[in-house]
Amino acid sequence: MTALVDQLKTGLDAPICLTWELTYACNLECVHCLSSSGRRDPRELTTDEAKAVLDELHDLQVFYINIGGGEPMIRRDFFELVEYSIGKGIGVKFSTNGAFIDADKARRLAAMDYLDIQISLDGTDAVTNDAVRGDGSYATAIRAMDHLRDAGFVERNGPFKISVVVTRHNVDQLDEFKALADAYGAQLRITRLRPSGRGADTWHDLHPTNAQQRQIYEWLLAHGENVLTGDSFFHLNALGDENLPGLNLCGAGRVVCLIDPIGDVYACPFVIHDEFKAGSVRDAGGFGAVWKQSDLFRELREPESAGACASCGSFDACQGGCMAAKFFTGIPLDGPDPECVSGHGELALAGVTQGDAPRPMMDHSKPPRPTPVAIGRR
Amino acid sequence: MTTLEATALAGRALELHPQVALRPEPFGALAYHYDTRRLVFLKHPDVVRVVRALADHRSVAATFDACNIAAERRPAFERALASLLESEMLHDRTR
């Protein structure tokens, strides 16, 4: 009998779950935003188009979806779509910065079944968090969590999630993040920073150092029993004999994928780029045809070769790392992960010519405010 | 699993928990519990057959008989069912 992970690598007839970014509109402009969000795209799926996708996901028996964006609660039909999804038997977890969760919304959310919420937070104090997510964003997230607590969300629905992207500047706060989650009855989730979206520009300054990667690995082994990771740290498994919990599987195009706000289907949320675009839900055959028959996903479901990592004894543990991390730092996909714990990635990065790394193709960032021009006197 | 536990399991009337959805896969099935959000893979089609048949037979042992599960395979099947009970994917039938 084949190991489960090997079964999953060849792909399933339907995703196990998927990420659906509902909008590129966002009230924040986080410096590492994987979807470069800010401005709504005028080609956004309509409410009816979105419901048609949900109908398809129901027929495919997708059990639950992760809704994100941008800030999904900005969409006027947010509740309508969430309720429609749940009505079709598709559970929803949505990712939010919390700006739109007031006391009233918190009560409404707490009353819904099969709904989970993930609040984004990147620091246990405003200074650390707001440096990445913008002024006031820490207070906004805490306020949303307070409202969820007051509305009894956890008692009715189980722990909501606090999701942290681990950076050079917050890696020392892992214990405090855990304590924060415990204080709210929430569950901590820490995930890897990928050089995706606006992250492409900030990755070099924000990604954890080698020493910090070891710190993350050891912290997860010691304290990570109730901490989610989205299986995003499996490249760290090469640091020791013990593997972090999770499948150690890149699920992109095999068991998961992304549907973006304009209906494009990508292998995962971290590779919003033509290279990893499988098709569109607006194509004939809809999402189902893209999932089952697209060239990209067929390719991703082929057995992978270890490529340049073939001679490294750690390949079984690290699987050669993350496609998104390699792609957006300019390393070939059959090369080492840029954060390879054995240092092979650093070598590979040194070989990348400045400016040669692929640029994110969708940029919905808000334009920078023009610097005021001083009007001089002649 | 002790012999005592196995004997006890064999006589129980079980069924898939009503909040569990079973999705067929080429190698077996995917089971998802909507309340606990637990996800379990049933890795062999025979396990899926047994799980689906539990509700129609008076006991686990009777289900094994009806599904033609050979005696030497039953310990592994019992471990699987015990595990599914523990994760609440299965529960005792009340009627």
Next chain:
Amino acid sequence: MDQDTTAHDADDTTAAADAPEAEELLIEEISIDGMCGVY
């Protein structure tokens, strides 16, 4: 002519692919958060 033996010995390392009584469990639980590529 030799007959293949079909002993279902758990120690038999040439157990057929569909011999579920081999060491591998018939079921495997995975975390819904446990595969990479999702928010």
